Amino acid sequence: MTSQPQFLSVNLPIPLVTNSDASEQQELIRLRQENEQLRRELATYQQHQLEWQQLESARFRLAAIVDSSNDAIISKTLDGIIVSWNASAERIYGYQAEEILGKHITLLIPDNRLDEEPKIIERLKRGECIDHFETVRKRKDGTLIDISLTISPVKDREGNIIGASKIARDISAQQAILRDRQHAEAKLQQRTQDLEQALQELKRTQMQMIQAEKLSGLGQLVAGVAHEINNPVNFIYGNLTHTNDYIQDLLRLLHLYQQHYPTPHPDIQQATDTIELEFLTEDLQKLLRSMQVGVHRIQGIVASLRNFSRMDEAEMKEVNIHDGIDSTLVILQHRLKAKPNSPQIDVIKHYGKLPLVECYTGQLNQVFMNILCNAIDALEDGFQPSNSQTELQPAPVITIRTELLHHDRVRIAISDNGRGIPEHVKKHLFNPFFTTKPIGKGTGLGMSISYEIIHKKHHGSLTCLSALGQGTEFVIEIPIHQTL
Ligand SMILES: Nc1ncnc2c1ncn2[C@@H]1O[C@H](COP(=O)(O)OP(=O)(O)O)[C@@H](O)[C@H]1O
Numbered sequence: 001m002t003s004q005p006q007f008l009s010v011n012l013p014i015p016l017v018t019n020s021d022a023s024e025q026q027e028l029i030r031l032r033q034e035n036e037q038l039r040r041e042l043a044t045y046q047q048h049q050l051e052w053q054q055l056e057s058a059r060f061r062l063a064a065i066v067d068s069s070n071d072a073i074i075s076k077t078l079d080g081i082i083v084s085w086n087a088s089a090e091r092i093y094g095y096q097a098e099e100i101l102g103k104h105i106t107l108l109i110p111d112n113r114l115d116e117e118p119k120i121i122e123r124l125k126r127g128e129c130i131d132h133f134e135t136v137r138k139r140k141d142g143t144l145i146d147i148s149l150t151i152s153p154v155k156d157r158e159g160n161i162i163g164a165s166k167i168a169r170d171i172s173a174q175q176a177i178l179r180d181r182q183h184a185e186a187k188l189q190q191r192t193q194d195l196e197q198a199l200q201e202l203k204r205t206q207m208q209m210i211q212a213e214k215l216s217g218l219g220q221l222v223a224g225v226a227h228e229i230n231n232p233v234n235f236i237y238g239n240l241t242h243t244n245d246y247i248q249d250l251l252r253l254l255h256l257y258q259q260h261y262p263t264p265h266p267d268i269q270q271a272t273d274t275i276e277l278e279f280l281t282e283d284l285q286k287l288l289r290s291m292q293v294g295v296h297r298i299q300g301i302v303a304s305l306r307n308f309s310r311m312d313e314a315e316m317k318e319v320n321i322h323d324g325i326d327s328t329l330v331i332l333q334h335r336l337k338a339k340p341n342s343p344q345i346d347v348i349k350h351y352g353k354l355p356l357v358e359c360y361t362g363q364l365n366q367v368f369m370n371i372l373c374n375a376i377d378a379l380e381d382g383f384q385p386s387n388s389q390t391e392l393q394p395a396p397v398i399t400i401r402t403e404l405l406h407h408d409r410v411r412i413a414i415s416d417n418g419r420g421i422p423e424h425v426k427k428h429l430f431n432p433f434f435t436t437k438p439i440g441k442g443t444g445l446g447m448s449i450s451y452e453i454i455h456k457k458h459h460g461s462l463t464c465l466s467a468l469g470q471g472t473e474f475v476i477e478i479p480i481h482q483t484l
Pocket residue numbers: 370374375378416418419420421425429434435436437441442443444445446447448472
């Protein structure tokens with residue numbers, strides 16, 4: 001307010017004399033009018049000056065507010081040229097007002113976010129505001145900063161949009177806390193998952209240990225019994241040959257007596273009739289043959305039991321897989337026979353030519369046993385006695401097929417023509433303790449243990465092919481040699 005123009009406000013006296021010349025009179029009127037005009041202009045000017053002062057102090061107040069704000073307050077033209085920059089903008093972005101004013105706003109935007117600016121301008125031109133848009137901006141030193149942007153269009157008197165004012169709030173600290181929290185949550189989730197997995201693993205191991213313990217106990221029992229039976233059976237078998245020889249000798253001697261003494265003493269004749277000697281001699285030989293067959297069979301069973309119960313054998317051995325399957329079938333013989341409520345189950349074998357296979361015999365036999373038992377269960381379960389007379393029900397059959405694959409793997413497929421496995425059961429088939437059988441009948445361990453034995457112990461695969469109503473096939477594939 002240094003040099004205000006000074007206007008005179010003087011009321012000039014109007015002379016009473018009327019004989020002055022007309023031009024003077026007119027000049028006086030003009031001066032008066034001019035004076036009046038000047039007075040009005042002065043009033044308007046003073047009014048403007050007052051408004052200007054008010055505006056100025058409002059501007060100062062606003063500037064003080066803007067400068068004391070913790071948020072960066074920036075304004076720019078619609079072309080993106082920065083036209084105002086407050087103290088917090090200096091602090092947040094690191095640029096002094098002198099160095100940034102007149103520069104383009106993209107100076108603050110990281111390269112990977114440059115596409116945001118045209119979208120923002122587009123919205124501003126439509127008169128829209130942008131509220132708390134969370135994004136990332138770049139400081140002078142190149143470091144990135146998380147900010148929340150609120151941008152409003154700036155309009156001129158006529159309402160044309162001429163630029164934008166933006167408030168940028170530094171949310172780095174909040175974002176860092178959020179990230180830390182998310183990180184901690186993810187870590188916690190991971191740890192929970194790890195623990196759950198460890199628990200599952202523990203349960204599985206525990207179950208395996210229990211089962212292995214049971215099996216090895218059973219194996220030892222079976223091996224012991226087989227061993228104990230083996231001695232006396234060999235005993236009988238060995239003596240049967242002698243018995244046969246002696247009986248043949250005695251019969252020959254009897255024959256000689258009959259030849260040389262055709263008319264024996266009446267007591268001898270009577271005893272001969274009583275014991276029906278002719279029938280006896282004939283039957284005695286049949287009897288001996290049948291005893292021999294029986295003993296032979298016992299020997300076979302004992303061999304199977306011993307073969308099957310090789311649970312305790314810790315090392316791998318090269319074995320004939322077919323022997324293992326056959327021993328398992330011998331042990332299951334009683335379950336394959338016809339019973340009052342179910343017909344006989346036929347076993348069809350298509351054995352290929354297999355080399356010896358390196359494996360843990362006892363464990364592999366356990367797998368055959370588990371699969372065959374399940375097949376028998378399914379066949380018994382699927383059989384309805386009421387339908388037994390009708391032709392519709394196919395005879396229950398288990399088919400075992402073996403073959404050599406690419407000279408280095410064997411494939412053993414065991415299938416049944418039972419009820420098949422529905423999709424929802426198949427999903428859980430190999431899970432420990434999963435069973436669809438009533439309590440007491442199923443443990444749900446057979447398939448999970450078999451899976452472990454084939455996959456982990458023999459580096460092979462055990463898969464199940466089945467559809468409801470179409471039977472089931474389990475396929476085992478294992479390498480001939482275990483390269484460890
Ligand atoms: N051959 C099969 N036919 C139909 N279902 C089968 C067959 N084999 C296995 N399953 C299904 O898989 C389940 C799990 O088998 P497993 O682990 O041996 O346990 P368990 O025999 O004690 O139930 C069985 O309860 C049965 O539902």
